[in-house]
Amino acid sequence: MLKAPDHQVAGHQAHAGKLGPLVDGSGCFYKPLQSGERGTIEAAFYSSFSSNSKVPTHIRRFFPTFHGTQLLEASDGSGMHPHLVLQDIVSNRLDPSVMDIKMGSRTWYPQASEDYIMKCLQKDRESTSVALGFRISGLQTFESEKLGYWKLDRDAVQDFTLEDVKLTLKRFVSSNPSSNAEPDCLLASTIYGGSDGILAQLLELKAWFEDQTIHHFYSCSILTVYEKAGVGEKGSRSRTGAEVKLVDFAHVVDGKGVIDHNFLGGLCALIKFVSDILVSSTNRSKAEGDLKEQTEEIEFSIANDSKA
Amino acid sequence: MLKAPDHQVAGHQAHAGKLGPLVDGSGCFYKPLQSGERGTIEAAFYSSFSSNSKVPTHIRRFFPTFHGTQLLEASDGSGMHPHLVLQDIVSNRLDPSVMDIKMGSRTWYPQASEDYIMKCLQKDRESTSVALGFRISGLQTFESEKLGYWKLDRDAVQDFTLEDVKLTLKRFVSSNPSSNAEPDCLLASTIYGGSDGILAQLLELKAWFEDQTIHHFYSCSILTVYEKAGVGEKGSRSRTGAEVKLVDFAHVVDGKGVIDHNFLGGLCALIKFVSDILVSSTNRSKAEGDLKEQTEEIEFSIANDSKA
Missing domain, CATH: 3.30.470.160 (Inositol polyphosphate kinase)
Known part of the structure; x- marks a missing residue:
């Protein structure tokens, strides 16, 4: 059961038929890939960063964990849309x-x-x-x-x-x-x-x-x-x-x-x-x-x- | 006996009738006050900085010593011009x-x-x-x-x-x-x-x-x-x-x-x-x-x- 996050303070929000991120309530944050190169760049960043051995372990904790991308029903009802699957930073708060x-x-x-x-x-x-x-x-x-x-x-x-x-x-x-x-x-x-x-x-x-x-x-x-x-x-x-x-x-x-x-x-x-x-x-x-x-x-x- | 500095690597130079800094060969560097607010700002900076007790002593060595301003014959022959009197950083080199x-x-x-x-x-x-x-x-x-x-x-x-x-x-x-x-x-x-x-x-x-x-x-x-x-x-x-x-x-x-x-x-x-x-x-x-x-x-x- 996906829904709009309760604690989002900035950025595009999945309200009133708009395209925005969703959470599953059990630790995952689904961020719709942005259009054009912005989406490509963000997906490429998460993918390269998560596998880059030059990034020290103690620095990784400052970045949301990345669980790949996934096709999901978009929050604006426009059909299936690729989403980044990320750690929901506030899920257990x-x-x-x-x-x-x-x-x-x-x-x-x-x-x-x-x-x-x-x-x-x-x-x-x-x-x-x-x-x-x-x-x-x-x-x-x-x-x-x-x-x-x-x-x-x-x-x-x-x-x-x-x-x-x-x-x-x-x-x-x-x-x-x-x-x-x-x-x-x-x-x-x-x-x-x-x-x-x-x-x-x-x-x-x-x-x-x-x-x-x-x-x-x-x-x-x-x-x-x-x-x-x-x-x-x-x-x-x-x-x-x-x-x-x-x-x-x-x-x-x-x-x-x-x-x-x-x-x-x-x-x-x-x-x-x-x-x-x-x-x-x-x-x-x-x-x-x-x-x-x-x-x-x-x-x-x-x-x-x-x-x- | 004032002359154009030998070791200036950037900025306006006192050559070919141009307005530029002069040195006296015994430790002082005379920088003509620039026109408009640039000159005013630089003179005000040196004056305030040199008397600011909040600047730690070990930081002062990174700034040329300031000896006030002085009216001097300008290097471009245009007559008397106010100059900042500063430490010549390369004088004894x-x-x-x-x-x-x-x-x-x-x-x-x-x-x-x-x-x-x-x-x-x-x-x-x-x-x-x-x-x-x-x-x-x-x-x-x-x-x-x-x-x-x-x-x-x-x-x-x-x-x-x-x-x-x-x-x-x-x-x-x-x-x-x-x-x-x-x-x-x-x-x-x-x-x-x-x-x-x-x-x-x-x-x-x-x-x-x-x-x-x-x-x-x-x-x-x-x-x-x-x-x-x-x-x-x-x-x-x-x-x-x-x-x-x-x-x-x-x-x-x-x-x-x-x-x-x-x-x-x-x-x-x-x-x-x-x-x-x-x-x-x-x-x-x-x-x-x-x-x-x-x-x-x-x-x-x-x-x-x-x-x-």
């Missing part, structure tokens, strides 16, 4: 928070057509891509059983400024994302921080991008995913399932012996933002901790004074 | 090898005029900037007393392909740069390698660029400089004076709290090339060393055999 970040200051590549280049260049200039090296394409953050998800779709993010991006990276790990108040970043140390948190995973990816010259990943997205329910459970950092995944490879080109400086530059900018949020939230917790300690000391000395 | 590398996949910045953006974009696409994240703007390598310098001026480098750039980065540290034969990279381990060689300096600069959000350095160049005479002198690595310097700040803009991912991406690509040259030349020396050892062992056993 209850209330996943997901952010889609389109990487690169430039989403066009030199070999593309002039029309395509000019269209991409305009989008890159209108969005934060040129300024930041990436843009947020969509997100959902689970707030609470009562409030449900705080969501930003394509329309909501398309006019994002630098300040909007900074704020959204904070809201994504806050207990009060939908509030107009300053995001509290209460989940930052658990989700962004830690030895296998989002930041550590981004740094691992960065080290690979400083060296790999196999592929250039134009218009590719980083997904950051986690499970709020896992936060706060003692000794269960892994229960948050904080995870970084790369998706969307319809514009991957041969690296020709050069590193992907365009993706890498944006990745470094993202790392710096995430790391700044982590530092300031840690400092704040520390300051609050210090304050609490001071307060307790004062209370203790007051209590002692009153005894004396 | 005998036969400096110099390479000028214009950094960034993109030499334009969002705030620039549409005409300027389109002009830069075209140059970036025609050169290796888009593909590599940098382009070589000119170089000279000292070959020998007899052959003098191997030079590539602006015209020679403007049609450079990826392969030309790779080859030139090898030739820059070869004893046979002007030859059509494969560059021997004999100087690679001394100039690129070592604890204070070019690669180590580039890595130090990279660490700063991963963190600094003060300036974005559009159209800025990295100069790599060394002295061939120093190579091979025992215990005198420092005599080669292998040095990395940043120059040309007429298009520096406010970083607005974002890292300079455009410069950083190109820097990472450059680092990867330099590091590959170093690894393969070290492997070759090692292979040649192994071969020499094997040959000596064989000769030794032959000699012993004939004695027996």
Whole structure:
């Protein structure tokens, strides 16, 4: 029984008779091959990547597992259509928070057509891509059983400024994302921080991008995913399932012996933002901790004074 | 007594009645302020940078020392003209090898005029900037007393392909740069390698660029400089004076709290090339060393055999 995914935050969606991805609820994500060379390129990428012995094992976890292609009834009712069979990244999650970040200051590549280049260049200039090296394409953050998800779709993010991006990276790990108040970043140390948190995973990816010259990943997205329910459970950092995944490879080109400086530059900018949020939230917790300690000391000395 | 510099490899030159930089032969480089906002921006950059306490001391050595501005007789005979008074990077060198590398996949910045953006974009696409994240703007390598310098001026480098750039980065540290034969990279381990060689300096600069959000350095160049005479002198690595310097700040803009991912991406690509040259030349020396050892062992056993 295939159906449209519940937690898709960007890209074409299989709603209202449109062609879009489907999930089977037991771990597979069926992505319709895009028309023209985009579909060919993405299928070729998954096929070559999954069998490339030069890709280190610890890097494979950042890519959805590939299970080949399959002819399926298309979601738009247009008949049979070839689909990529991929790992469904959120299949065993209850209330996943997901952010889609389109990487690169430039989403066009030199070999593309002039029309395509000019269209991409305009989008890159209108969005934060040129300024930041990436843009947020969509997100959902689970707030609470009562409030449900705080969501930003394509329309909501398309006019994002630098300040909007900074704020959204904070809201994504806050207990009060939908509030107009300053995001509290209460989940930052658990989700962004830690030895296998989002930041550590981004740094691992960065080290690979400083060296790999196999592929250039134009218009590719980083997904950051986690499970709020896992936060706060003692000794269960892994229960948050904080995870970084790369998706969307319809514009991957041969690296020709050069590193992907365009993706890498944006990745470094993202790392710096995430790391700044982590530092300031840690400092704040520390300051609050210090304050609490001071307060307790004062209370203790007051209590002692009153005894004396 | 001011004169045109002997070792300028790129940029406007003070020849044939043209406006260009002058040197005094005792350590100062006088750069005429460019017209319009370019001159204003560069003077403002030097002035603010030299007094900015947020710039770490170990990073300052990558920038020419700034000694203010001064009105001087212009090299084109047009009368008095304001000049930046800067450290002359090659003043106490005998036969400096110099390479000028214009950094960034993109030499334009969002705030620039549409005409300027389109002009830069075209140059970036025609050169290796888009593909590599940098382009070589000119170089000279000292070959020998007899052959003098191997030079590539602006015209020679403007049609450079990826392969030309790779080859030139090898030739820059070869004893046979002007030859059509494969560059021997004999100087690679001394100039690129070592604890204070070019690669180590580039890595130090990279660490700063991963963190600094003060300036974005559009159209800025990295100069790599060394002295061939120093190579091979025992215990005198420092005599080669292998040095990395940043120059040309007429298009520096406010970083607005974002890292300079455009410069950083190109820097990472450059680092990867330099590091590959170093690894393969070290492997070759090692292979040649192994071969020499094997040959000596064989000769030794032959000699012993004939004695027996």
